[in-house]
Amino acid sequence: MKFSVVILVGVFLFATFFISSSTNEECKAWLVQSIPTDMPQLPLVPGLDIMTQYWQLIAGQDNPLSGDYGYSKEEMEVFGAQEGLSVYEAIQNAADHNVVIRLLQHSGVYPDYTKEPTELATGRSNVESVTLLLGKWWGSGIVHVKVWISDDRDVYIGSANNDWKSLTQVKEAGIYIADCPEIAKKVEVYFNNLWMLGLLNASEYTTTTWDQQWQINRTVPCWSHFVATNERCKSPLHHDYVKVRHVAGYPLLSDPHMFHLPIQTPGYNNSLRSQHSSSYLSFAPPELSFGKFQTDEQGWMDTITSVGTGAIVRISTMDWLGQSQYTEQTVYWWSLRRKPQSSSLLHDGHISSTEQIHI
Numbered sequence: 063m064k065f066s067v068v069i070l071v072g073v074f075l076f077a078t079f080f081i082s083s084s085t086n087e088e089c090k091a092w093l094v095q096s097i098p099t100d101m102p103q104l105p106l107v108p109g110l111d112i113m114t115q116y117w118q119l120i121a122g123q124d125n126p127l128s129g130d131y132g133y134s135k136e137e138m139e140v141f142g143a144q145e146g147l148s149v150y151e152a153i154q155n156a157a158d159h160n161v162v163i164r165l166l167q168h169s170g171v172y173p174d175y176t177k178e179p180t181e182l183a184t185g186r187s188n189v190e191s192v193t194l195l196l197g198k199w200w201g202s203g204i205v206h207v208k209v210w211i212s213d214d215r216d217v218y219i220g221s222a223n224n225d226w227k228s229l230t231q232v233k234e235a236g237i238y239i240a241d242c243p244e245i246a247k248k249v250e251v252y253f254n255n256l257w258m259l260g261l262l263n264a265s266e267y268t269t270t271t272w273d274q275q276w277q278i279n280r281t282v283p284c285w286s287h288f289v290a291t292n293e294r295c296k297s298p299l300h301h302d303y304v305k306v307r308h309v310a311g312y313p314l315l316s317d318p319h320m321f322h323l324p325i326q327t328p329g330y331n332n333s334l335r336s337q338h339s340s341s342y343l344s345f346a347p348p349e350l351s352f353g354k355f356q357t358d359e360q361g362w363m364d365t366i367t368s369v370g371t372g373a374i375v376r377i378s379t380m381d382w383l384g385q386s387q388y389t390e391q392t393v394y395w396w397s398l399r400r401k402p403q404s405s406s407l408l409h410d411g412h413i414s415s416t417e418q419i420h421i
Contacts, residue, residue, distance in 0.1 A: 089242030090326045096222055096234040119146035119178060119226050127173035146226020150178065157182055157189045165191040166257055167224075168205040178224070192260035199264050200347065201281035202388040205256065208236070209249060217246045235378070245321060248343060248355070255299045255350045262298060269293075274310040276393045283349045287311050301352040308348075318342045318356040 123130045123138050130138070138144075157163055165179040176193050183191035196203040210218040220236015222228040239245055269284045282288050285297035288311035307314040320340045344361040345351045369375045386393040 088326060089245065089323050090240045090328060091242075092238045092240075092328070094218070094220065094236050094238050096229050096232065119150040119224055125173065141227075142230025143226050145229040149224075149226075149229070153182060157186050160188050163189045164253075164257065165189070166205070166253065166260060167191075167193055169193055169195060192257060194256055194260035196259075199259060199268055199281070199283055202386075203347075207256075209253065211246055211250050211253060214250060215243045215246050216240045217242070217249050219249070239325075242323065242325075244323060245343070251301055251352055252345050252350060255301060255352070258299050259350075267295065267298065271311075275312065278389075278391050278393065286349045287313070299350070299352075305354050306356070313348050313351070313357055316360075317354065318344065318360055319354040 123133045123135070123143075125131055130143070133141070153163065163182070165182065167176060167179055170176045170193075176191070179191040183189040194205050196205060208218075208220055208222055210216075216239065218236055218238045220234060222232075222234035222236060225232075228234050267284050268281055269289060270279050270281055271286070271288045271290075272278075273280045273288060280288065283297075284293075284295035285299075286294070287308035289295075306317070320342050322340060325341070342356070342361075344356045344358045346358040348357050351357065365377075366375055381387070384395050386395075
């Protein structure tokens with residue numbers, strides 16, 4: 063039997079997933095979290111499973127350049143550093159057993175950068191590692207999505223980096239979906255789009271164009287809808303490019319592709335009874351989306367506007383800027399700044415924003 067594992071690592075884009083669902087596939091879903099070792103009062107989610115992303119799984123207490131330097135072996139055990147090593151060794155063991163593994167990440171963080179994925183791929187024909195610098199394609203930005211895909215059936219989407227501290231010292235959350243090829247294969251299309259970008263020469267496929275909404279010149283892939291139709295190139299990505307209308311370069315936020323699958327939630331109610339409703343995936347940036355899948359902006363807006371009368375929307379985020387952080391000219395995210403206000407006014411709901419601080 064051939065096994066394959068696709069691991070998407072880093073810090074840029076995130077896929078927003080709304081659970082609910084109705085067909086014959088019996089998908090299963092668990093909410094998963096990592097709990098800091100010094101916060102035992104935080105309750106465990108039944109059926110907890112942990113998967114993580116960007117690369118500092120192996121602690122560096124012996125490296126003078128590392129933030130882990132100077133702690134004793136006993137202290138690192140108290141911190142839970144061995145959890146990261148266990149994950150790394152599990153990937154290593156899978157690689158040694160000829161599992162096909164693809165590792166995709168940003169340039170990493172000091173002092174290790176891409177040392178761990180590079181070492182996993184070195185000398186193994188079944189392991190590939192690609193570092194993708196999105197700044198070359200869009201002028202700014204980094205790979206921010208944290209996703210694991212296994213055997214085209216199981217997928218994790220969450221906030222945890224491939225970092226031992228994400229497992230035991232930082233509060234992280236995500237969703238793990240098992241035995242669900244219809245969803246996993248769609249997420250893998252997105253992975254493959256990012257993977258292809260990492261293999262292409264960005265200078266041959268990018269152009270500068272005017273963004274009417276932001277009122278700035280932007281670097282974008284040449285197949286972007288920001289580029290005039292007669293100047294747009296054919297996308298080199300192996301997918302059916304977005305089938306939704308675009309206005310001034312932006313996809314019209316409406317009518318996303320919906321999954322209609324029964325999803326069991328055994329960790330929630332210890333039952334194999336499926337929950338029937340609807341769900342969808344969203345991706346960013348729009349040049350990497352496909353079919354009728356929508357952007358992350360759609361996911362945020364749908365979540366905020368779903369609040370009923372007297373209900374509460376709780377948003378956990380690392381930053382709440384409503385504007386760009388890495389472009390030379392500040393750009394304001396109009397819909398994100400406007401929607402919480404209009405939602406609370408229109409629905410008489412309450413917006414409760416909880417900042418998730420990564421230490």
